[in-house]
Amino acid sequence: MSTTEQPLRGLLTRDPSVVAAGAGIFGDALRQQAVPVTDVEWRPPMDGTSEALARVLADPRLAEANAEALRRITAAEAELVRIAPASEVLGLKRGEFLHSGPPLTWERASGPMRGALIGAMLFEGLASTPEEAEEKLAGPDISLAPCHSRGAVGPMAGVISPSMWVFELRDPVHGNVSHCSLNEGLGKVLRYGAYSEEVITRLQWMRDVLGPVLADAVERHGPVDIRAYLPQMLQMGDEGHNRNRSATLMFLRDLLPHIVSQTDRDPADIAEVCRFVGANDHFALNLVMPACKLAMAAAKDIPGSSVVVTMARNGTDFGIQLAGTGDEWFTAPANTPEGLFLGSYGPEDANPDIGDSAITETAGMGGFVMAAAPAIVRLVGGDVDFALTTTRTMYEITLGEHPSLQVPILEFRGAPIAIDATAVARTGVLPQINTGMAGRVAGTGQVGAGLVTPPAEVFVDALQALADRAPAAG
8 A cells, every 4th residue: 555545645654754843842751752753943024024025036136235235245345544533534513513423413322422523522622511501402503423424433423523533444446435434442431422532532642642653654554454454353262342452462573663653752651652553452443443434335335135234323323224125224213232341330230231342243244253362251241152152053043154264163155244134033032242342321431241132123124125125016
């Protein structure tokens, strides 16, 4: 008697072949009865994405568009070509300020964002007291715009004002340019919302001494290959978001001969520049970020692509942009990081997620390669197993592996690269970000560092917008 002729098609007379998905209770029960089970990784898609997901996945342009995005991202280069005031290279005029994240008004600005803008007003001489700065910031003569709208990025509050000196990086492959401010260090600094006299005095020194000295050094050196730092960072235990120690020292190594040879300057200034850069383990964050921005800028404006090219937060909202939806932002209230706190600060002191530094995760660095930097858990929380699991999980929502950014402990597997919004919606796995935490009260500064994910709603809305742009089914 053939199988099809037997009762229940032979189900009760032969060894079962079992495939299980979803909750493990069914498969576990069978295994306890010595029945072999094959588990399939499957989860229901995010709520509210089923129709949009089906339409985007049916878009005939999707596969080729995403392959092109991945090719461009992994081919991008990043050279530091000059350092100059933002008024010169970004065209910022008096009263114009850039900030991190999606668009924001003064009325909706969080505490650290307000603190940083107040500090920038004092630094620019547009106000003589914090109270006067707040009054003017609420008026019509001050304009705010996202750093990303000018091709720039800024950590934490990310405030860039006309007199601040910025790095200018160029991608010779795709011709894009990106900018970022110079890193001030940790603690009471403008990017965390502090604006005390100590903060303003440091910004003035960076404008009058640090910027010009480094600018001369870069001019004498020629273009500095920042892109070459990134794979070396992963080999040396840094992940490029909250650990930048190796890149900072590589940068200082490359420029040091051209700094100390500036014999026309005050030797005390030269010594202080070397000390300031070398003693600030985060100095290279402001070089890694624009390098990552260049990689993602290369993938912008590819019709039909579901690749995430921007993740950024302004302390109030979290926003993303997709390769296939132009400059449109998809936003939702930012989550608050969880992690470790400085001194007596605690969770009640932390502001919601803030900063453009999530461009590192967008480009496959930061939280996506925590396995390459297990020591990061001493700063942001978690344990080494969490770091390993996080990197392995990020492969579920990315299109490929980076050919040169490699994770040693995973047998030099390429970093997970190119977040696919359809994979996020299909799996429910959200990108993992590790980040600093700013105090929620303006003027506080840094209160800790931790872990955070984007709000799921941004992917729901982005996928719907991509579906709306898909060609009608034939």
